[in-house]
Amino acid sequence: MKFKAKYFDGKTSQPKEVWLKVIEDFELQLFTEEYSIVPFERWELLQLKNESFNSSKDLQLSYISDGVRRSLEIENPNQELVNYLSNKHSKEDKIFAMVLKRNSYKVIGISVTVLAVMIFVYVKWVSVFVGNTIVSIIPLAVEETIGDNAFNQMNPFLDIDTPRTRLLQEFYNALDFNSEYQVSVYLDTNKRVNAFALPGGKLVVYDGLIKKTQSWQELAALFGHELSHVNDRHSMRLLSRELGNYAVFSAITGDMAGISSVIIESAISLNELVYSRTYEKEADLNGLDMLIENDIEPEAMLRLFERLLEENKEVEEILKDLELLSTHPLTDNRMDYIKDYIESKGLLGYLGKKNEKAEMLWKKIKEK
Amino acid sequence: MEIISENYEVPSGQKTRINFTGQGSRYFGIAILNAILTILTLGLYYPWAKANVRKYLWNETEIKGSRLVFNGTGMEMFRGFIIAYLILGSLYIGVLLTQGDPKYAFYFILAFYLGIILIMPLAIFGAWRYRVTRTSWRGINMGFDGRFRNFLKLYFRNLLLVIITFGIYLPWFRVEITKFLFQHTLIGQNRLGFKGSGGDLFIINLLGGILSAITLYLYVPVYLKDRINFTINNAYVDNGETKKLFQSRLTGGKAWSIMVSNLLLVIFTLGIGFAWATIRYTRMLLESIDIPENLDFDNLKQSEIGTIDATGDELVDILDIGIDF
Secondary structure, eight states, X not given: OOEEEEEEOSSBOOOEEEEEEEETTTEEEEESSTTOSSOSEEEEGGGOEEOOOSOSSOEEEEEEETTEEEEEEESSOOHHHHHHHHHHOOHHHHHHHHHHHSOOHHHHHHHHHHHHHHHHHIIIIIHHHHHHXXXXXXXXXXHHHHHHHHHHHXXXXXXXXXXXXXXXXXXXXXXTOOOSSOOEEEEEOOOSSOEEEETTTEEEEEHHHHHHOOSHHHHHHHHHHHHHXXXXXXXXXXXXXXXXXXXXXXXXXXXXXHHHHHHHHHHHHHHHHHHXXXXXXXXXXXXXXXXXXXXXXXXXXXXXXXXXXXHTHHHHHHHHHTGGGOSSOOHHHHHHHHHHHHHHTTOTTOOBOOOHHHHHHHHHHHHO | OOOOGXXXXXXXXXXXXXXXXXXXXXXXXXXXXXHHHHHHTTTTTHHHHHHHHHHHHHHTEEETTEEEEEOOOHHHHHHHHHHHHHHHHHHHHHHHHHTTOHHHHHHHHHHHHHHHHHHHHHHHHHHHHHHHHTEEETXXXXXXXXXXXXXXXXXXXXXXXXXXXXXXXXXXXXXXXXXXXXXXXXXXXXXXXXXXXXXXXHHHHHHHHHHHHHTTTTTHHHHHHHHHHHHHHTEEEEOSSOEEEOEEXXXXXXXXXXXXXXXXXXXHTTTTTHHHHHHHHHHHXXXXXXXXXXXXXXXXXXXXXXXXXXXXXXXXXXXXXXXXX
């Protein structure tokens, strides 16, 4: 059976009405009249290119012969041709054809669900894995460089007390903590009760926090916590995961609307907060291990958080209602698991060894 | 080229319109599958995803009963995608690593900004050329015969003026670029052209900016409509004998209702409505265009330059990519 189509010879846009006949698995014959016997062109089915992509209307085919691309527009293709084309699809086209052919809302619903599950899996596990993998191949030197750069950029806003920094470094050295990194500590005269760690081993402690400590062990506990952030490469992990997420989501949403990417991104950053709480907990417990390994009173960690609690009482009250949004575990909560951990090691009330050098240095630093 | 305004004719009599038959649900289906495949391949599928979207949108654009065809492939775009990422990525990493070291940092930052400045004209030129030469209708490829060297000269000459005038020259800069791109675009034996003036665009931008600020952004869709119409109404077809203008029927009211409802649609469906929004926007844009009748639809001839790799501009060939703006 022949069927009608519009033919273009690839030289002009002049449409020509032609009749087509499919010779099974072999060729498409083009006739000028419905009852012509001799085709004026024969197109090998194998070389046929389907130019339509999920379009709602007619089928468009093209065929290159003698270096000229001819094309056909077929409004009502016969079943034989349609079957042939759908069998010939590449794997990728097949997936699209299968899902899109019926174009039903059920199919779309399933796809949306699959996508949602994939995004969930990605954010929950894949991105963690990718982040960790990237981190594991980044050499220490690169990490140190990034940390140094960050420190240099912050430097104008820091107020480093050089003589006391020297003492603090001696104090840190006296603790003899274990790290692959070359750790340098800095003392900032700021009154805030806080401290932070940069990738590659730079630790900055604010004077406000030092003034709050009541024993050298508490300051050691603080270093235990911050050093764990460095040893476990927390900032690098966060950074690589964020980069990974950004790359994937901008790739997906690139051609879509900006708004959906904003929505997705804010969902990710909410998730990021939860992740950094996980990191804080990890740092607390690894910091505790560090104290225990070095025979330092583990309960100092507990007391350190008591000081923080005193300082942040008001803030904590507010945060309690907003637990989801806080980057750090709430201090109450924190003290609970720290206590549980020490108890599980059977070390409640254990005072550890004496470290006269550290104690002397701590006193000096605090007094000045 | 000396242009006298009387040469242009506004379309009269038989008008040819574009019929856009895209459907939000079909577009959504494609976008969802694209997203799934892009995730599964950790982003590598992106160029193919883009080709799918374009093939679909081109396929649904009908002029005189025939549909456009997008001949580009994901593989072609993948090449450009990798090159662009490698260039920008390595420069960026260089900047990141040397930030703390003033000795090298300076050179890397310089290279980074130079890279960006150099890549912009490549991207504008490459993206336009790629789209144009990969579009065909009734078997006739659209053609592009601009030389990158000339574009680069034009680009930097005008960029310099933008810098000297602290940005005031920007509308003129845009118009010059549009002129270049249009005048080297061929539809069969016909050439596109653009006769807009930077002054008009400047006034549109100035008014649009002021009114948008006063009305708390409610005026933005009308301003965008003015910009769209500026482009369409100043574009023309030159068939060698006459130059006739395209005409836009897009009104402020229409633009406003489509853009505002699209925004609400996307927000209230948490982004899922983007497919329908894109289709509605594309329909608004395409269906408002009147094509001048001096474009002889039934007798377009395949131009020599129309064939895909005849331009021979290797520098741009490596960046023959579909960068979007």
